[in-house]
Amino acid sequence: MKAIATSTKKVITGNHAVSYGAMLSRVQVISAYPITPQTQIVELLSEFCANGTLSARFIKVESEHSAMAALIGASSAGARAFTATSSHGLALMHEMLHWAAGARLPIVMADVNRAMGPPWSVWTDQNDSLSQRDTGWMQLYCESNQEVLDSVICAYKVAEKVLLPVMLVLDAFVLSHTAEPVEIPDQELVDRYLPPFRPLYRLDVNNPHAFGGLAPPETYMELRYQMQQSMEQALSEWERADEEYGELFGRRYGLIEPYHTEDADLVLVTSSTVTSTARVVIDELREQGQRVGLLKIRLFRPFPSEAVRHALRGARKVAVIDRNISFGAGGIFAQEIKSALHNHRGLPIFGLVAGLGGRDITPATIQEIIQYAQAHDEPEDLVWIGVKR
Amino acid sequence: MSHVNFTVPEVELMGSGHLGCQGCGATLGMRYVLKALGPKTIVVLPACCWTIIAGPFPYSSLKVPLLHTAFETAAVAASGVRAALDVQGDTETTVLAWAGDGGTFDIGLQSLSGAAERNENILYVCYDNEAYMNTGIQRSSATPYLAWTTTTPKLSPKGEPKKDMMGIMAAHRIPYAATASIAYPDDLVRKIEKAKSIRGMKFIHLLSPCPPGWKISSELSVKLARLAVQTKVFPLYEIEEGTHYTISVMPDGIPAREYFTQQGRFSHLREEDTERIQKIVDTEWERLLDKCRDHM
Numbered sequence: 217m218k219a220i221a222t223s224t225k226k227v228i229t230g231n232h233a234v235s236y237g238a239m240l241s242r243v244q245v246i247s248a249y250p251i252t253p254q255t256q257i258v259e260l261l262s263e264f265c266a267n268g269t270l271s272a273r274f275i276k277v278e279s280e281h282s283a284m285a286a287l288i289g290a291s292s293a294g295a296r297a298f299t300a301t302s303s304h305g306l307a308l309m310h311e312m313l314h315w316a317a318g319a320r321l322p323i324v325m326a327d328v329n330r331a332m333g334p335p336w337s338v339w340t341d342q343n344d345s346l347s348q349r350d351t352g353w354m355q356l357y358c359e360s361n362q363e364v365l366d367s368v369i370c371a372y373k374v375a376e377k378v379l380l381p382v383m384l385v386l387d388a389f390v391l392s393h394t395a396e397p398v399e400i401p402d403q404e405l406v407d408r409y410l411p412p413f414r415p416l417y418r419l420d421v422n423n424p425h426a427f428g429g430l431a432p433p434e435t436y437m438e439l440r441y442q443m444q445q446s447m448e449q450a451l452s453e454w455e456r457a458d459e460e461y462g463e464l465f466g467r468r469y470g471l472i473e474p475y476h477t478e479d480a481d482l483v484l485v486t487s488s489t490v491t492s493t494a495r496v497v498i499d500e501l502r503e504q505g506q507r508v509g510l511l512k513i514r515l516f517r518p519f520p521s522e523a524v525r526h527a528l529r530g531a532r533k534v535a536v537i538d539r540n541i542s543f544g545a546g547g548i549f550a551q552e553i554k555s556a557l558h559n560h561r562g563l564p565i566f567g568l569v570a571g572l573g574g575r576d577i578t579p580a581t582i583q584e585i586i587q588y589a590q591a592h593d594e595p596e597d598l599v600w601i602g603v604k605r
Numbered sequence: 606m607s608h609v610n611f612t613v614p615e616v617e618l619m620g621s622g623h624l625g626c627q628g629c630g631a632t633l634g635m636r637y638v639l640k641a642l643g644p645k646t647i648v649v650l651p652a653c654c655w656t657i658i659a660g661p662f663p664y665s666s667l668k669v670p671l672l673h674t675a676f677e678t679a680a681v682a683a684s685g686v687r688a689a690l691d692v693q694g695d696t697e698t699t700v701l702a703w704a705g706d707g708g709t710f711d712i713g714l715q716s717l718s719g720a721a722e723r724n725e726n727i728l729y730v731c732y733d734n735e736a737y738m739n740t741g742i743q744r745s746s747a748t749p750y751l752a753w754t755t756t757t758p759k760l761s762p763k764g765e766p767k768k769d770m771m772g773i774m775a776a777h778r779i780p781y782a783a784t785a786s787i788a789y790p791d792d793l794v795r796k797i798e799k800a801k802s803i804r805g806m807k808f809i810h811l812l813s814p815c816p817p818g819w820k821i822s823s824e825l826s827v828k829l830a831r832l833a834v835q836t837k838v839f840p841l842y843e844i845e846e847g848t849h850y851t852i853s854v855m856p857d858g859i860p861a862r863e864y865f866t867q868q869g870r871f872s873h874l875r876e877e878d879t880e881r882i883q884k885i886v887d888t889e890w891e892r893l894l895d896k897c898r899d900h901m
Contacts, residue, residue, distance in 0.1 A: 244692045245689055278715060279715065279719075282678065285678035285681045285685065286688070288685060289672065289681070289688075292689075294693060295688065297685075420670060421647065421698055424665075426671040427671065428673035429673050
């Protein structure tokens with residue numbers, strides 16, 4: 217018997233990090249449909265199911281809409297359920313995303329961020345996942361392959377606590393197809409962290425109930441109120457899950473990650489892999505004596521408004537980099553940051569849209585953004601970075 | 606005292622407090638089907654009349670678990686329930702997908718085809734009232750030729766024949782498919798019991814008269830369901846493995862007009878329309894007999 221749980225290190229892609237995370241979470245029902253750049257996630261899970269590494273049923277459905285519908289059935293009947301998708305696949309699921317959240321089912325899904333067509337694109341941006349903002353799914357944006365793997369396991373912990381589904385988001389190619397060294401936690405330790413799914417309510421022939429029946433105006437609103445309550449509760453549950461994970465596995469990520477924000481005049485706000493690039497630029501500028509900082513938003517729903525306010529309390533300017541756009545308004549993270557700060561402090565917030573459809577966000581792009589924000593006093597809601605006019 | 610042989614189980618798994626219309630064929634259908642399946646059944650219900658009939662939250666007119674799901678997902682949500690039961694070691698409970706014709710012939714056809722192709726171990730019953738009755742009688746692809754609906758008004762009744770759903774299911778080579786009628790409960794119960802005993806995908810096409818939608822008096826539901834069979838408009842048969850056809854009830858061969866003239870939705874039919882329909886009915890019946898003969 218092992219005295220100390222051990223882990224192994226593998227060089228794997230972000231996609232395979234998702235697969236390992238799902239395998240270690242001992243998911244029981246998987247249902248999926250292929251779409252680039254997600255497909256490798258479910259290919260490896262198919263292998264795990266075929267070779268007995270994972271004792272799950274894999275339903276190979278005829279569409280993403282059906283993938284989510286199958287998981288809704290499976291989760292309602294008490295199984296831990298998993299799927300992965302991307303872009304148009306996620307859009308096709310839209311109706312069932314509402315259904316899964318409204319039914320309070322703790323499904324976990326990986327979404328590989330890919331731009332929406334037309335024109336066809338397979339490269340990364342966040343419009344697919346952010347278009348699903350209001351479906352009642354928690355959303356978590358990951359920066360590294362290790363974070364991806366760890367977050368899948370944490371996601372089930374939180375989802376099954378608050379009974380809301382989790383969408384775990386990673387960038388197409390930049391993470392999905394890029395291999396990094398990843399520590400694969402020991403199964404025994406994961407089992408200790410994540411006990412089997414034991415739902416309070418499920419389809420049970422010994423205790424028959426109807427699920428999802430017509431709710432008149434007298435009851436519907438309370439059910440939605442409870443969803444919001446659970447979302448609010450989820451903030452502390454994510455904190456707790458993250459802390460407990462850190463104690464067992466030695467890695468913590470937080471809901472947000474402030475980096476040199478304490479004394480920063482200008483704070484960049486990023487999500488996903490843009491953060492890694494920005495961190496390098498911040499280091500360089502710091503060496504040059506510039507008071508710049510970085511705030512990574514990891515948890516997007518529920519939005520950690522209070523933590524964001526706290527992290528930005530000393531900033532004089534904020535520049536939000538959005539790899540997405542809400543047409544007719546601007547970058548979506550910028551709107552969220554403004555919304556979090558609006559009633560608290562008249563802080564200038566720049567909304568900068570960059571990197572749509574997988575266009576690279578390089579250190580030079582980040583420097584351009586920082587220089588723009590430093591050079592302007594009046595904040596602008598929408599600044600396009602690197603667009604050819 | 607004469608001896609009566611009950612072929613329909615006495616168990617009642619549907620409560621009387623449902624919200625079906627008077628004379629609703631779909632309520633009779635559910636009652637018989639659950640009698641045949643017994644209490645170890647989970648019902649998966651997409652949007653359809655039964656969404657309402659089952660009762661609003663927090664009520665249920667069924668004494669078995671019921672999962673409401675989106676319109677186009679009956680077969681696949683049932684597949685998910687089946688998978689979850691299997692991984693938890695319950696291979697005994699029957700998963701019943703219960704959908705209307707809209708949810709089966711139209712919007713749910715894709716996920717039904719997927720489940721059939723995967724040969725999911727579920728029982729799918731389509732209760733067919735031949736239009737979108739829950740939204741107020743709009744045409745579906747199950748609506749018969751020349752029928753009136755609110756979207757096929759009498760000046761322009763439905764110009765296309767009813768979709769051959771049984772042919773589609775047979776083409777999937779599923780282990781068992783059968784047509785059934787609320788007017789033949791013993792036959793219906795036998796088919797459900799048979800379906801229950803078969804592993805893999807089972808499909809039952811159940812004709813369910815709808816008094817408001819067919820413009821008939823509510824006491825005529827069972828009579829018209831029987832006439833549909835006796836006139837060969839809706840023959841009762843089974844298909845095993847997609848190829849082996851068997852007629853379950855030999856029709857008397859009553860003229861089809863007997864069936865059509867009693868329904869308000871066909872009140873605009875002219876003599877030549879009825880004659881044309883009779884020819885189609887006869888041709889379809891011969892085709893069905895040919896399929897039966899192929900495997901005798």
